[in-house]
Amino acid sequence: MSNMSALNIPASVNDLKIQNYINGQWCPPTTSKYMNSFDPATGQQSCAIPDSNYTDIDNAVRAAKAAFPVWSNTPPEERAAILNRVADLIDQNADKLAMIESQDQGKTIVSARVADMPLCSGYFRQFARCIVEGFTESQSRMNAPCTLTAVTKVENSILQSNTQHVPSGVAALITPWNFPMLMVCEKLAPCIAVGNTCVVKPTELTSATPYLLTMILQAAGLPKGVANFVFGTGVNAGEPLVKHKDIRLVSFTGGCETGAKIGAMAGGLIKRVSLELGGKNANLVFNDCNIEHAVATGVRAAFQNQGEICLSASRQYIQRDIYEKYVQMFRQMTMKEVCVGNPASPNTYYGPMVSQKQMEKVLGYIRLAQEEGAKVEFMLNPNDPNVKSISKDGKLTIKGFEGGYYVAPTLITGIKQSSRVMQEEIFGPVVCMMPFDTEEEAIMLANDSQYGLGSSVFTQDKTKLNRVMRQLNTGSVWGNSWMSWDDNMPFGGMGCSGTTREHGPWSLEFYTETKALYTLVSR
Structure with missing residues (x-):
């Protein structure tokens, strides 16, 4: 097994030469075409991403298909050992991975290091443990039924039945840009743990750490063809x-519109599909809550990771x-604690939007709220020396990072429930607040x-808390908290937020086929 230092992982995303990873080898796209990637903090070009097409995809799928018979029959203990080595290598190199993640996506190095890498x-480790422990299979015994087609006498026989989970085959894993690695x-670990092979198509906006992950997989001893990575656009790849x-089978995480298209394509071809889509999540804050705790949680839920979280x-x-x-306390805490700027600084709360396009989308919603007559506030510390200027729609110019895609922490009040700003996912540092009576x-x-992805309820009345939580139509509901995570619990949404559940046994179920085995035995 190689070690990470031998893989020559650079310290800067600018030094990366991203290639496809097919059948255990790194290779350029067959088109010889590349796309530019940009550092969100500066707006400057950082590295080039392969612009792959059908030929690259076909090569990757062929490699995965060829690897499937051996990998699917590899003992679970051997697969688990490889997964654990992958985990060890991620931990050993978390600092460098977090730095590249920050440079490529815009999130702070601190959040990438403290939150993202340990979860990766x-x-x-979780799914290495799960496959060694094995599936909980169903079993049944019953008197053998007599049927018109019976050839032998079954009066003294028992029908013994049980289930068997088997890997499905080659999976397509398509991932978003807010948490690139x-x-x-999250998808790759359960997919290959149960014996599938796969082709991963990361978003073209943030391909750096997924590319570095291919080096880790090879160093950990993952056989060639088991996990293939093809980089490119949604249309071409x-x-x-x-x-x-x-x-x-297809597992996709991303926007609702793209998810609907993928669901239609995959469903029309009778492929199993998992869609984890967006959210427009609500916090309900009752007057008997611990208001200091509710405000602190509300600030984090609004602005963590630039608001680029499906559960924001x-x-x-x-x-x-x-x-x-509440509004006054929220405003004061944001102005005190939410520093926007250089994602490499330990004092920065959040960094830039992932791309100029995403920044313009967020600013467009802010302008819409202004046009509708809502009250729009940019909650900046007036004494922050890093902020050079702010535009009327909240675009920030940060000292030393003048070309970056920065948006001010934005509070919108006096907005109508029917407004697009209240109904559509913005995916940025923008929070809307409204009062309620009952x-x-x-x-x-x-x-x-x-x-219907997530929601939170804040009240110290335990009976009311339980009553309200059970009436909210979201896949996850938190009581007096937000995004307190347990990866053994199901994650997914209702409505436009998705179709299935991931994590723990729910991921294992998705990535396997369940067979029913019937055996006629004598009493």
């Missing part, structure tokens, strides 16, 4: 991957008795959304 290695690990005849609490509803107090109204407002 954690997924590999983490989302790959993603769509051919989903449509490929030898892809048995971008809608916060506060009971009218404490509405003004418990019934709060539940109605929270459920008034096409999405």
